[in-house]
Amino acid sequence: MEGQGLEKLEAAFREGRLLSPRWDGPGFVDLAQALGVLAGGRPRAEASPAALGLLDRIGTAEKHVFILADGLGLEMLGRLPEGGFLRRHLAGELRAVFPSTTAAALATLLTGDWPGAHASLAWHLYLPERDLSIRPLPFDSRFGNRPLGGMGVPAGEVFALPGRFFGPRGCCAVVPKDLVGSTFTSLNAGPSLGYGEGGDWLRALGQALDLPDTRFVYCYLPEPDRTGHDQGCQGAPYLETLAGLERQLEAFWKGRPGGARLILSADHGMVDSLEAGRYRFGASDPLVEPLAALPSGEARVPFFHVKPERGRDFVEAFRKVFGDDFILVSGAEARRSGLFGPSGPCPRAAARLGDWMAVSAGGRLLDFESPFFRRDKPMVGHHGGLSPAEMRIPLVLA
Numbered sequence: 001m002e003g004q005g006l007e008k009l010e011a012a013f014r015e016g017r018l019l020s021p022r023w024d025g026p027g028f029v030d031l032a033q034a035l036g037v038l039a040g041g042r043p044r045a046e047a048s049p050a051a052l053g054l055l056d057r058i059g060t061a062e063k064h065v066f067i068l069a070d071g072l073g074l075e076m077l078g079r080l081p082e083g084g085f086l087r088r089h090l091a092g093e094l095r096a097v098f099p100s101t102t103a104a105a106l107a108t109l110l111t112g113d114w115p116g117a118h119a120s121l122a123w124h125l126y127l128p129e130r131d132l133s134i135r136p137l138p139f140d141s142r143f144g145n146r147p148l149g150g151m152g153v154p155a156g157e158v159f160a161l162p163g164r165f166f167g168p169r170g171c172c173a174v175v176p177k178d179l180v181g182s183t184f185t186s187l188n189a190g191p192s193l194g195y196g197e198g199g200d201w202l203r204a205l206g207q208a209l210d211l212p213d214t215r216f217v218y219c220y221l222p223e224p225d226r227t228g229h230d231q232g233c234q235g236a237p238y239l240e241t242l243a244g245l246e247r248q249l250e251a252f253w254k255g256r257p258g259g260a261r262l263i264l265s266a267d268h269g270m271v272d273s274l275e276a277g278r279y280r281f282g283a284s285d286p287l288v289e290p291l292a293a294l295p296s297g298e299a300r301v302p303f304f305h306v307k308p309e310r311g312r313d314f315v316e317a318f319r320k321v322f323g324d325d326f327i328l329v330s331g332a333e334a335r336r337s338g339l340f341g342p343s344g345p346c347p348r349a350a351a352r353l354g355d356w357m358a359v360s361a362g363g364r365l366l367d368f369e370s371p372f373f374r375r376d377k378p379m380v381g382h383h384g385g386l387s388p389a390e391m392r393i394p395l396v397l398a
Contacts, residue, residue, distance in 0.1 A: 005329030005357075006337055009386075012327070012361065018386040019095065022338055026050040027095040028105060028393065029341075031265060032165075033112040038064045039216040040167020042112055057091065058397060061261035063209060065217045068109070069245065070102060071225025071233070071383065073269020074392040079239055085250035086264070089398040096268045098339045099301045100383050100390040102225070103137050105267030110187060111161040114341025119160040119349040121340070122384065126296040126305055127153075128351050133296060134158065139183040142296075148183075155183055160348045166190035170215040172208040174201065176222060188218075202252045209260065221245070225270070228381030233270040238381075253398060264396035269389045270381040273299075277363040278378070279321060287321055290314040297357070298384025299365040305354035314356065325364035329357045360385045 012018040021027060033051035036042030038058070047055070058064070074093055077086055097104050097115050099122050107120035115121050120136045127134060132151075133142035136158050140147050148158065156162075166173075166188050177194030179185050185192055195204035201221060208217045224233070227241040253262060281288055288294070290310035297303035306314045318328060329337070334357045335344050345353060358366070365382055383390045 005327055005359075006333045008327045008361075009329065009337070009359065012386075016388070017361070018359070019388050019391040020339065020386070021095050021098040021391065022342070023095050025093060025095065026054055026395075028097050028265070028267070029108055029112070029114055030054055031094055031395070032109045034058065035064075035066050035109070035218075035263070036112045036165050038066075039165055039171050039218070040169070041163070041165045054395075058261060058263060062259035063215055063217070063261070065205070065209065065219065065260055065262050067219045067221060067249075067262070067264045068106075069221045069264060069266050070223065071228050071268065071270050071381070072242070072266035072394065073233075073389055074394045075269060075389050076224070076233065076238075076242060077394055080242060080246060084246055085253070085398070086246050086394070086396055089262075089396050090394055091397040092395045094265060094393045094395050096266075096391045096393050098386060098391075099298050100268035100385060101298050102267050103135075106137065106184070106220075107159060107161075109267075110163040110165050110184075111159075112164050113161055114343070116340030116343065116345035116349050117161055119346060119352060120158065121349060121352055122297040122301070122303070124296040124298070125158075125352050126293045126303070126354065128293075128305060128354075131293070133293065137184050155187060159187065160346055163187045165218075166216075170213050172211060172214055172217050174204045174208050174217060174219040176220070179220075199248055202248055205252070206256075209256070225381075228270045229379045230377075230381075232272040232380035234272050262396070262398040264394070264398075266393040268383045269392060270383045271300075271363070271385070271387055271389045272380055273365050273382050274363055277325075277365060278367040279364065280367045286317045287314075290317065295366060296352070296354070298382075299367060299379075300360040300382050300385035300390075302358050302366045303352065303354045304356040304358070306356065311355060318356075318358070322358070322364060325360070325362055326358040326366075327361050329359060331355045331357070360387075 030050035033047045034054040104115040107118045111118045171190045173192040180194040193204045195201040224241045231237040290313040292305045292307045295302040
């Protein structure tokens with residue numbers, strides 16, 4: 001059965017309440033392709049026109065440094081001083097991929113392609129062919145956190161495309177030390193340096209830049225996303241984290257010798273969720289009973305796999321609970337929506353999308369922090385959706 005999800009999404013796009021990942025300007029996919037050219041993993045001839053435009057703007061340099069600041073939405077830069085390092089070097093706006101989440105964006109960075117092509121769509125995925133719920137980035141099972149390798153699930157099954165980022169020489173990744181040697185990090189097929197807490201990332205970044213023959217360094221920062229999840233992205237803790245990051249980066253960059261070019265962007269922005277906007281459910285919930293598996297995806301963009309012949313029951317239960325707070329999109333509509341890339345989702349991605357997808361039209365979310373998804377405390381900041389705060393990301397060049 002089909003709904004009117006695409007019509008409602010298009011209306012929200014026209015009104016500016018939601019933003020499509022496909023627009024007139026460059027997006028994160030184009031940036032990923034441009035960086036892949038600089039890092040040597042992608043031929044220039046295979047880059048999109050928008051990626052070639054970004055390469056022209058970035059320019060040539062002896063060394064290129066790309067920093068991905070997780071969760072740093074463009075709108076949040078407006079809270080920093082106008083003359084500060086990040087706003088002073090702000091070169092423009094990019095559009096995040098959809099869902100606007102790290103699992104989709106980092107796989108896009110690695111492959112240079114859309115989430116519909118690489119199939120790493122969200123933090124939580126359901127693999128129907130295995131009847132298994134997983135987390136692709138930690139590469140473990142969603143319930144029990146068992147390593148997927150030990151369960152006989154190869155990386156090539158989870159990620160539908162191979163990495164095309166790092167070339168054979170002169171590249172290095174700088175990541176938190178607990179990510180060194182992880183399944184996903186190893187897909188970069190390049191050397192990695194790990195760092196600890198505080199400003200230790202700057203030590204590792206400097207060490208990477210000083211390695212012989214280094215020409216490209218990729219540095220991943222889990223902030224300000226981590227603070228936003230824990231304490232929200234509107235309060236003082238988030239602003240203090242962001243300001244501290246800016247001070248550290250400016251001091252480091254001023255102290256470096258010339259010949260290097262800095263590129264900084266983000267995977268997505270964030271929004272805060274009000275307690276009244278959360279929906280928690282239990283095993284006997286009418287919303288869950290028609291499902292073949294527990295919801296996957298993201299709290300602001302959940303995916304639903306529905307039991308055969310129970311589609312109408314699910315839709316009625318969902319609309320009774322949420323009304324117009326979510327836009328409910330059928331799997332068929334989602335596959336032809338273009339949200340996952342111009343070619344639509346590949347068969348593997350389509351299977352993970354399931355039968356229905358819900359897109360938050362405001363502040364509501366389907367709480368993954370229920371008895372099924374227990375955390376020590378509920379997350380405050382969220383992302384994954386199509387709101388301007390989640391989809392607009394910066395391009396900083398210095």
